[in-house]
Amino acid sequence: MSKILVCIKRVVDYNVRIRVKPDGSGIITDGVKMSINPFDEIALEEAIRLKERGIASEVIVASIGPTETQQQLRVGLAMGADRAIHIQHDTAIEPLTAAKAFLKIVEQEAPLLVITGKQAIDDDNAQTGQMLAALWNRPQACFTSKLEITNNITRATREVDDGLETIELDLPAVITCDLRLNEPRYVKLPEIMKAKKKPLELFMLNDMGITLNQQFKTVNVAPPPARQKGVLVKDAKELVELLKVKGVL
Amino acid sequence: MTRILIIAEHAHGKLNISTRKTVSCAAQIIGAEIDIAVFADQASDVATQAAQLAGVKRVLKVEHPAFAHALAATYAPAIVELASNYTHLFAPSTTFGKDLMPRVAALLGVGQISDAMAIEGSHRFVRPIYAGNAMVTLDAEPGHKLVATIRTASFQPAATTGNASIESVSIAATLPNHTRFISHSEEHNDRPDLQSAARVVAGGRALGSAENFNLIYQLADQLGAGVGASRAAVDAGYAANELQVGQTGKIIAPDLYIAVGISGAIQHLTGIKDARTIVAINKDPEAPIFDVADIGLVGDLFSVLPELAKHL
The missing domain is CATH 3.40.50.620 (HUPs)
Known part of the structure; x- marks a missing residue:
């Protein structure tokens, strides 16, 4: 029986143009559409495909967040995960805390693989997978765009700055997904109905016996400096002339 | 201290x-x-x-x-x-x-x-x-x-x-061997490195094919520039993954960035915001890339690029 644990995060939807709160304390999230972090959706898809190919027997989807996080867990179940684990906590946590909480789940479930997104598109930290691998003392393959598991040999191809790197890992291991690993499936309505009956286990983060890391304090959140509105040119000749005037050619 | x-x-x-x-x-x-x-x-x-x-x-x-x-x-x-x-x-x-x-x-x-x-x-x-x-x-x-x-x-x-x-310095720690290097694919070329190039030319989905993406390489060579691509162009197979510029690709700050046929999704714009001069060439005047471009040229890239080559 080999399990795969997929860690997902509830984030402001990819298509939302975010706005900073006027008092600089954060981002406006009231009434904003929330979704599964797109990289975590890729992680779920990969896990489900591994189960479909007979490499895994069970896919568990886990997430940390407020009650509403169960919406995203249900979507994960509708995609094809077998059961869900919700670690409830109402305020933002640091990635190290998330890694400690997921480690507790790992110790309980003993999965063969943990798959998660390479980063969450809200805070763009790109830390949780690596931190979990470190605390678990197991291999990590970050920014994976191809995962091959055959005859007990696991190879991950990683998107690195100067091309593609392939590494071999002993299992269990942590995989973080890049964009091109797969294209997640669309969830059909009957699956959403069925997902309501799948098991969802609830934990309270504060009762898990971990110390919450509180190393960083937000001083201020600000919009980025705006670029000045540019000019339009009518053709290539005028473009070249203007670039020369600006001194960049 | x-x-x-x-x-x-x-x-x-x-x-x-x-x-x-x-x-x-x-x-x-x-x-x-x-x-x-x-x-x-x-x-x-x-x-x-x-x-x-x-x-x-x-x-x-x-x-x-x-x-x-x-x-x-x-x-x-x-x-x-x-x-x-x-x-x-x-x-x-x-x-x-x-x-x-x-x-x-x-x-x-x-x-x-x-x-x-x-x-x-x-x-x-x-x-x-x-x-x-x-x-x-x-x-x-x-x-x-x-x-x-x-x-x-x-x-x-x-x-x-x-x-x-x-x-x-020598290390006493026991080093794990559960993770092993197998191979590395590397594009070998003489072009300036994307992350440190003073000039970058990047292409998007509008190029339409890997073959057409050569137009980007030609312009880059003429300018001594590095080459970049939007996620759409990489996903479509027109350009290699290491050329992707944006939130999940490379964040760059060249003196000159020329975006060709790139609409300018927010995830792409985050990768180029620190460029000194941004030039956008796109046939859609409503494309968001024009909101951040210092110089915009509304036109079909397939006619603009040959013209540009002539005037450079």
């Missing part, structure tokens, strides 16, 4: 320019003492280059056959062993540093600042969130060791006028 250890990024005996930029960032902390650690099977050449960086006090040469490839799981326990002498551990926010440093931080039981883009004191940093659509200023608890990755597009490379001492 602030004591910073920077983990050098290097390949094929050459120090990556990202390390020089990380040194510049560290040097902005007043009174900081900066050391660089070079992990490699043979570290001498890279150590010599690192010792020339202005502001660096010591270069630590950490040689071991297991360090022949930059595997995070192998490097991390060794870095932890060196960490006791330092208040800060930095690496560039490239795929090298992004892979490695969270593993180091977790082993040390501390958090990490990812993508520091400005430093306002030894424990106050500014970093981008939401694909660069907001900037957060963070105070780090001074009682903890501070691990950070540094956004290279935000800093200039350190000058090579230094003269640091070089010391060999």
Whole structure:
């Protein structure tokens, strides 16, 4: 029986143009559409495909967040995960805390693989997978765009700055997904109905016996400096002339 | 006293320019003492280059056959062993540093600042969130060791006028062998590196095919520029993954960025916001790329590019 644990995060939807709160304390999230972090959706898809190919027997989807996080867990179940684990906590946590909480789940479930997104598109930290691998003392393959598991040999191809790197890992291991690993499936309505009956286990983060890391304090959140509105040119000749005037050619 | 250890990024005996930029960032902390650690099977050449960086006090040469490839799981326990002498551990926010440093931080039981883009004191940093659509200023608890990755597009490379001492250091930690390097695919070309090029030409989905993407290479060659691509162009197979510019690709800050047939999704724009001059060529006058472009040209790239080649 080999399990795969997929860690997902509830984030402001990819298509939302975010706005900073006027008092600089954060981002406006009231009434904003929330979704599964797109990289975590890729992680779920990969896990489900591994189960479909007979490499895994069970896919568990886990997430940390407020009650509403169960919406995203249900979507994960509708995609094809077998059961869900919700670690409830109402305020933002640091990635190290998330890694400690997921480690507790790992110790309980003993999965063969943990798959998660390479980063969450809200805070763009790109830390949780690596931190979990470190605390678990197991291999990590970050920014994976191809995962091959055959005859007990696991190879991950990683998107690195100067091309593609392939590494071999002993299992269990942590995989973080890049964009091109797969294209997640669309969830059909009957699956959403069925997902309501799948098991969802609830934990309270504060009762898990971990110390919450509180190393960083937000001083201020600000919009980025705006670029000045540019000019339009009518053709290539005028473009070249203007670039020369600006001194960049 | 602030004591910073920077983990050098290097390949094929050459120090990556990202390390020089990380040194510049560290040097902005007043009174900081900066050391660089070079992990490699043979570290001498890279150590010599690192010792020339202005502001660096010591270069630590950490040689071991297991360090022949930059595997995070192998490097991390060794870095932890060196960490006791330092208040800060930095690496560039490239795929090298992004892979490695969270593993180091977790082993040390501390958090990490990812993508520091400005430093306002030894424990106050500014970093981008939401694909660069907001900037957060963070105070780090001074009682903890501070691990950070540094956004290279935000800093200039350190000058090579230094003269640091070089010391060999040996590691006692048991290094894991559960993660093994197999292969690396590398595009070999003479074009300027995308992340450090002064000029970059990038193509998007509108190119329509890998063959048409050659138009981007031709323009880049004429300008002595590096080549970039939008996610759409990479997903469609027109360009290699390492050319992707944006939130999940490379963040760049060239003097001149020419976006050809790129509509300008917010995830792409975050990768080019620090460019000095942005030029957009797109046939859709409503494309969001025109909101950030310094110079816009509304037109069909297939007629604009040949014209441009003529006038350059």
